Amino acid sequence: MQLLKNKVVFLTGGTEGIGYECAKIYHKAGAKVSLITHKESSLQQCRMQFFNDDIHYILADVSNPADVQSAIEETIGHFGRIDVIHNNAGVSSPSKTVCGTTDEEWDKVFNVNVKGIYHTTKFGIEALKQSRGTILNTGSLVGNIGQELHAAYTATKGAVNTLTKSMALDYAPFGIRVNAVAPAGVWTPMLRRWSNQQPNVAHIENYLDEIHPLGYCPEGDVVADACLFLISEQARFITGCILPVSGGAELGYRKYMGQQVQKNDVVLPVDKKEKS
Known part of the structure; x- marks a missing residue:
């Protein structure tokens, strides 16, 4: 069954990572997809791998209102309508405290x-x-629980969570559903760049596996499956939902960071520096 047959999806940040996985599964589910990115190189690489008449590529920066207005108009001109807006574009840098973050970075x-x-x-x-369509935002679990050295990023994701709920209330009278997914760690190009910025790079892969009680840090396809559900008619009575796609990481963060190691019948606290 094609859950998105004849639907048009406007997908930002759609040429790599979670966005790319979403683009593939949306198209497989029958959708026409307008892929938005601000990276020329990423757009061209994605076009080589994923070229189809039902895929339309647009170079645009979501922080620029003129770019977004033009991209929306181009999508409607090309496909005739928009049924879904998936706000997936995002940045995670810098890995800093509030006081270490510059005005420009913030x-x-x-x-x-x-x-x-x-x-x-x-x-x-x-x-x-x-179209009585739907909006999906890509949030993050850290918008709920916080994270060391990511003040600006976690603040934005907390904002995304509450914005999603407010939008769900505002647009429900028009039959428009608004939801968000909240992943924890997901192996994407952005996460790999993030990993290399951390103080303890050698331990980061093990850390990312361990914070998920299901035992591993996943690829983006697990998030894409959840996104497909939320924008489809299968979720027709769900709105204002912040759906964790986290492998239980909201439990694992606390368990892993505070866990104890038993050695020779003596319980020793884990050195947090080795796990950060």
Whole structure:
């Protein structure tokens, strides 16, 4: 069964990582997909791997209102409608405390992760009212539980969570559902870049496996499966939901960071520095 047959999806950050996995599964489910990215190289690489008449590529920066307005109009001109806006574009850098973050770094993270949603909604809402469509935001578990050395990023993802709920209330009268997915660790190009920025690079892969009680840090396809469900008619009575796609990591963060190691019948605390 094609859950998205004849639907049109406007997908930001769609040429790599979770977005790319979503693009593939949406297309397989019958959707026409407009893929938005600000990276020319990523767009061209994705086009070589994933070229089809039902896939439309647009170079645009979600933090730029003119770019987003143009991309929405181009999508409607190309496909005739929009049924889904999936706000997946995001940045995670810098890995810093509040005091270590510059004004420029702070603004960049918020302009992409939060204001990008503002832009796509502002320019795409009329199309969604016509189609009684849906909005999906890619959040993060750290928007609920916080994370060391990621003040700006976690603040944006907390904002995404509450924004999702407010939008769900605002647009429910128009039959528009608004939800979010909240992954923990997912192996994407962005996560690999993040890993190399951490103080203890040698331990980061083991750390990312261990924070998930199911035992491993997944690839983006597990998130894409959840996204497909939320934008399909299978989730027709779900709105305002922040769905963890985390392998139980909201439990594992606490268990792993505070766990104890027993050696020779003496319980010793784990050195947190080795696990951060």
